[in-house]
Amino acid sequence: MPAERADRPAGTPEASRPAGVPAAPSGGRVTRGGRPPAGPGATVRPAGLRTRWLLAGIAAVLVALVAGVSLGPVSLPPGSVAAELLNLLPGVHLDSGLTEREIAIVTELRLPRVVLGLLVGGLLALAGGCYQGVFRNPLADPYLLGVAAGAGLAVTAAITLGAGAGGAITGMPVTIPLAAFVGSLGAVAMTYGLGAAGGRDRSPATLILAGVAVSAFLAAGQTYLLQRHSDSIQQVYSWLLGRLATAGWHDVRLVLPYFVLTAVVVLLHRRELDVLSVGDDEATSLGLHPQRSRYLLIAAASLGTAAAVSASGLIGFVGIIVPHTVRLLAGSSHRVILPLSMLFGGAFLALTDVVARTAAAPAEIPIGVVTALLGGPFFVLVLRTSRRVFS
Amino acid sequence: MTGAAVEVRDLRVELGGRPILAGVDLTVAVGEWVTVIGPNGAGKSTLLRAVGGLLAAPGVVSLFGTPIRSLRRRDRARVVATVAQSPVVPAGMSVLDYVLLGRTPYIPPLGRESAADLAAVHEVLDRLDLMDFDRRELATLSGGERQRVFLARALAQGATLLLLDEPTSALDIGHQQEVLELVDQLRRAHGLTVLATMHDLSVAGEYADRLVLLADGRVAAAGPPQEVLTEELLSRHYRAHVRIVQGDHGPLVVPIRPR
Numbered sequence: 001m002p003a004e005r006a007d008r009p010a011g012t013p014e015a016s017r018p019a020g021v022p023a024a025p026s027g028g029r030v031t032r033g034g035r036p037p038a039g040p041g042a043t044v045r046p047a048g049l050r051t052r053w054l055l056a057g058i059a060a061v062l063v064a065l066v067a068g069v070s071l072g073p074v075s076l077p078p079g080s081v082a083a084e085l086l087n088l089l090p091g092v093h094l095d096s097g098l099t100e101r102e103i104a105i106v107t108e109l110r111l112p113r114v115v116l117g118l119l120v121g122g123l124l125a126l127a128g129g130c131y132q133g134v135f136r137n138p139l140a141d142p143y144l145l146g147v148a149a150g151a152g153l154a155v156t157a158a159i160t161l162g163a164g165a166g167g168a169i170t171g172m173p174v175t176i177p178l179a180a181f182v183g184s185l186g187a188v189a190m191t192y193g194l195g196a197a198g199g200r201d202r203s204p205a206t207l208i209l210a211g212v213a214v215s216a217f218l219a220a221g222q223t224y225l226l227q228r229h230s231d232s233i234q235q236v237y238s239w240l241l242g243r244l245a246t247a248g249w250h251d252v253r254l255v256l257p258y259f260v261l262t263a264v265v266v267l268l269h270r271r272e273l274d275v276l277s278v279g280d281d282e283a284t285s286l287g288l289h290p291q292r293s294r295y296l297l298i299a300a301a302s303l304g305t306a307a308a309v310s311a312s313g314l315i316g317f318v319g320i321i322v323p324h325t326v327r328l329l330a331g332s333s334h335r336v337i338l339p340l341s342m343l344f345g346g347a348f349l350a351l352t353d354v355v356a357r358t359a360a361a362p363a364e365i366p367i368g369v370v371t372a373l374l375g376g377p378f379f380v381l382v383l384r385t386s387r388r389v390f391s
Numbered sequence: 392m393t394g395a396a397v398e399v400r401d402l403r404v405e406l407g408g409r410p411i412l413a414g415v416d417l418t419v420a421v422g423e424w425v426t427v428i429g430p431n432g433a434g435k436s437t438l439l440r441a442v443g444g445l446l447a448a449p450g451v452v453s454l455f456g457t458p459i460r461s462l463r464r465r466d467r468a469r470v471v472a473t474v475a476q477s478p479v480v481p482a483g484m485s486v487l488d489y490v491l492l493g494r495t496p497y498i499p500p501l502g503r504e505s506a507a508d509l510a511a512v513h514e515v516l517d518r519l520d521l522m523d524f525d526r527r528e529l530a531t532l533s534g535g536e537r538q539r540v541f542l543a544r545a546l547a548q549g550a551t552l553l554l555l556d557e558p559t560s561a562l563d564i565g566h567q568q569e570v571l572e573l574v575d576q577l578r579r580a581h582g583l584t585v586l587a588t589m590h591d592l593s594v595a596g597e598y599a600d601r602l603v604l605l606a607d608g609r610v611a612a613a614g615p616p617q618e619v620l621t622e623e624l625l626s627r628h629y630r631a632h633v634r635i636v637q638g639d640h641g642p643l644v645v646p647i648r649p650r
Contacts, residue, residue, distance in 0.1 A: 277481040287468030287496040332483030
């Protein structure tokens with residue numbers, strides 16, 4: 001029973017001011033100028049996703065969708081593409097003015113690729129934001145934690161040792177995401193365990209160092225496997241660099257369930273991640289089970305990462321760029337970061353893919369190269385702005 | 392309400408094979424302010440952690456007559472609120488959002504705050520004179536202001552037992568008094584029970600009804616400040632050279648340079 005509310009002394013606000021506490025203590029107090037005094041229930045709202053940001057995120061996804069489908073070796077008018085996309089909705093019949101062949105390009109070639117980009121980008125950014133919250137570490141990301149390397153090693157092993165035998169990687173066998181999931185969980189467990197070896201107060205740096213060590217170790221294992229199985233090196237290598245497959249809707253169908261599962265679990269915990277930001281002890285005394293939530297969230301984020309990696313290879317930096325941009329622009333609550341990271345992450349990757357396949361057309365730049373080219377400088381920026389976390 | 396606010400019987404805690412608490416008994420009556428004192432490493436914080444449910448202390452801690460083990464975490468969080476020694480200040484979090492964290496035990500798992508939670512928080516902010524701060528980032532506040540915000544979060548929890556671990560160690564002498572007066576005023580107005588740890592012995596004696604002196608994981612002395620703050624006890628357990636001066640609100644401990 002919240003007693004302090006029940007028996008609050010009646011009277012003026014002055015009566016409830018503790019004796020001996022001056023009304024306006026000197027030192028460090030801001031003046032009241034510039035904003036009207038707020039009474040209970042005034043306009044100040046708790047952290048949450050503002051409608052305009054949600055709309056901006058959805059708009060970004062739609063722009064990426066139309067741009068991604070319109071641009072390519074054969075450029076299509078965006079208006080017609082938008083009409084054709086609307087035609088995919090039940091009950092909509094618009095005349096887009098596109099030929100049969102162009103419609104086929106839209107629905108069978110480009111749309112699946114753009115949708116896959118949206119899913120993979122959304123997953124990577126969501127997983128990044130989730131890891132950053134779970135580990136209370138602004139640098140946590142599927143790549144720095146070794147999660148992606150674990151998935152990469154597992155997928156390489158699956159391909160070279162025969163689990164994916166016969167099938168080209170495009171048209172990914174169902175076993176690949178599962179192998180990636182096992183690999184990513186194993187890697188995150190190693191990183192967390194190594195980081196925890198530093199004791200209770202492990203610093204952000206300890207965890208990242210552990211992630212670097214684990215990544216290097218797993219990458220070495222992967223290189224070794226590739227050396228031993230040079231026949232599949234081409235196949236693995238093109239996947240490693242990161243690329244969005246163009247295998248029609250097959251990969252989309254394979255990634256979609258993981259996407260839904262990860263998004264639901266992580267987004268449901270968005271407020272809990274805010275509570276976890278005060279640390280395990282305080283979260284426990286507030287009635288939570290931090291360790292239980294942490295394991296669940298790590299599993300969900302790793303599952304999402306695994307699905308993304310198995311569909312598109314190693315695409316770096318999305319998990320860092322996007323959540324940090326959202327944090328800088330829209331707010332630091334996970335109720336803001338997580339949903340917006342998912343939307344903007346998807347849009348970012350789909351648009352990056354446009355750059356990847358048009359900048360050096362007819363050749364394609366691996367998308368992982370493009371994101372890393374953008375991500376490197378951005379990473380420095382993030383380091384500069386989050387320096388206080390390390391001080 | 393049955394029994395005391397806090398009842399600890401023969402609490403033994405080992406951390407890493409080293410005994411921290413070796414059979415501690417402690418009783419805090421409802422509405423009482425008890426402060427645990429003792430030299431560094433005596434186990435003060437550990438005792439507080441056990442009472443707050445942060446340590447597995449099988450069956451020896453009861454809150455308001457209920458063994459702490461049989462309380463679910465959420466229910467426990469409605470009974471006892473802790474202000475940690477140096478609480479984490481999440482980057483970018485506003486005062487309002489921080490105090491709202493105190494409503495966590497009332498918010499359904501995976502749910503969100505209700506209007507009632509928001510109203511409760513506004514009332515606490517109002518009571519602690521923090522209304523002008525609600526949009527400010529917690530990290531930009533001064534030490535004294537932050538301490539009031541930490542208190543506000545604990546009060547928003549609606550718990551009647553308040554655990555304060557070194558609540559004033561980061562504050563200058565003026566803000567120490569401000570915060571402790573505030574705690575005492577809230578305690579009297581709302582029937583709160585306070586269990587604190589403190590290093591400053593004079594301040595501890597002035598505000599507590601009873602002091603508990605921990606040394607080497609045991610209760611070396613317990614009782615009203617006059618009985619615990621004696622030159623003999625302090626020199627034995629702190630190895631300190633002090634003089635006791637009688638003040639208006641209890642004994643004052645003055646360190647004397649040994650010669």
